[in-house]
Amino acid sequence: DQQVKQNSPSLSVQEGRISILNCDYTNSMFDYFLWYKKYPAEGPTFLISISSIKDKNEDGRFTVFLNKSAKHLSLHIVPSQPGDSAVYFCAACRSARQLTFGSGTQLTVLP
């Protein structure tokens, strides 16, 4: 059973516009959520996280929103840049050490 789902395998956005990456989870015990960015042949790079006691966290062009009632997480990138093109993974944790990852969304930012 996939507890963390990224239903869009790919997303294309024009440079300068907003990119919205979505993630859904099923385990209500998750209390910490993260987004990672991954380029080909490299390890994922941590981007931003949010605790379940918050509904929004912002870091520069990246904002993560958490809707606990909907069990939904999203990452907004504004403005999108070509260098943002990568695979984005959401991950969730439940006061333990392990992260559960989604399957990833390939973001392509078109110049």
Add this chain to the structure above:
Amino acid sequence: SQTIHQWPATLVQPVGSPLSLECTVEGTSNPNLYWYRQAAGRGLQLLFYSVGIGQISSEVPQNLSASRPQDRQFILSSKKLLLSDSGFYLCAWSIGQNQPQHFGDGTRLSIL
């Protein structure tokens, strides 16, 4: 600052051969350490994690094993590789619970 090293970057092995992938972390003490695998077109699957020397937890049954002989060293092994072991293997560390995990650059393993 902390760094994590994985090697080799790529590896081609025949079916039935042994495997040893090494991961080391610098700049921190007593990190939590993790091994993940990303199969082609799929997300990251946690294989093993360790909270201390000699302490290994396995998340999925398989023909792989992990060991932590030193505080900042994590090794992924197999006695006999299967075709299904092909994938991208990632080592990661974190300073504790509910903390971001930081990944190495990964090892691309191809089984022939």
